[in-house]
Amino acid sequence: MIILLEDLWKIYPMGxxxxxxxxxxxxxxxxxxxxxxxxxxxxxxxxxxxxxGLIDSPSRGDLIIDGREIKAQSRGGLTRMRRELIGFVFQSFNLLPVLSVFENVELPLIIGKRGGSKAGRRERVEYLLEEVGLAERRKHRPAELSGGQQQRVAIARALVTRPRIIIADEPTANLDSASGEKVLGLMKKINREEKTTFLFSSHDSVIWQMADHVVFLHDGNISSEQRR
Ligand SMILES: Nc1ncnc2c1ncn2[C@@H]1O[C@H](COP(=O)(O)OP(=O)(O)O)[C@@H](O)[C@H]1O
Ligand SMILES: [Mg+2]
Structure with missing residues (x-):
């Protein structure tokens, strides 16, 4: 079990x-x-x-990732887990506009200081840009790409540190249906080839039908689950 949630609550105070x-x-x-x-x-x-994705903390309950209880981690321990275990893909891509496609994908390797040599980083980034079909766009800025292309860059960025888990919050919500299915197809291919665990959300039934385990959330509760 790589992710385990037990009686997990999140309560936002509002005055x-x-x-x-x-x-x-x-x-x-x-x-x-x-x-x-x-x-x-x-x-x-x-x-x-x-x-x-360890970006926010629960109000109550247990979260265990890769056998480690989150409550027992120090702040530094959590940061390390987030960097080493998890890649995050956002609904709105969140690429840095002033960096090129190549530099956006390379950035987590520089921040995490785990990218090794410049040549080693380059090899990893080029391999992933090839995987997501954007090798020829490596020098472009995000604004020069379509939404679907930007999301594929974001997926390459999430993968660059070889995380075991990718969390993607509505990764296709800002894409047309053809681009959305292409992004999902790419995620599925990586899941098959690298055995990376994927947890992605969607409000679109076409997208969630591509999953092999669907968790239906309703009003803060899981109403049902489907496995195929
Ligand atoms: N920072 C916040 N403060 C207060 N309420 C929030 C906050 N974030 C989300 N909520 C509320 O929590 C509920 C769940 O929101 P959210 O997790 O964003 O759902 P979804 O992503 O499925 O649209 C909603 O009622 C939303 O208004
Ligand atoms: Mg949402």
Missing amino acids: KLEVRALKGVNLRISEGEFVSVAGPSGSGKTTLMNIV
Whole structure:
């Protein structure tokens, strides 16, 4: 079990009120699974993705990633886990506009100081740009690419440190359906070839039907799960 959630709650304080975004979620994900979180807007998908991606913390309950209890980690330990285990893909791509495609993908290797030599970094980045079909665009700026191309750059960036888990929050929501299916197809290929565990959310049934494990989220609860 690479991801384990037990009775996980997220409560956002809102002045005197509170929003219960996750209400006791239980979830088990095995290594190598291709999992989709399906649910309408407001059901808690982003909250769940941010918590499992270690960007946000739960209010209550247990989160265990790769056998490590999150509550037991120091701040430094959490940062290390996030850098070493997890790649994150955002709905709005979040590429840095002043950097080229190549530099955007290379950046996590420089920040994490785990990229080795300049030549080693270059080899990894070029391999991934080839994988996502954007080798010829390496010198372009993000603004010169289509949305689908930008999201493929973001996937290459998420993969560059060889994370075991990729978390993608509505990665296709800002794409037309053809580009969205291409991005999903690319994620599936990486899942098959590298056994990377994927957890991605979507409100679109065409997208979640491409998963082999679908988790239906409704109002902060898992209403059902489907495995194929
Ligand atoms: N930072 C926040 N502060 C207060 N309420 C929030 C915050 N983020 C999300 N919420 C609320 O939590 C619920 C779940 O939101 P979210 O996780 O963004 O759902 P989804 O991604 O499925 O649209 C919603 O009711 C939303 O308004
Ligand atoms: Mg969301």
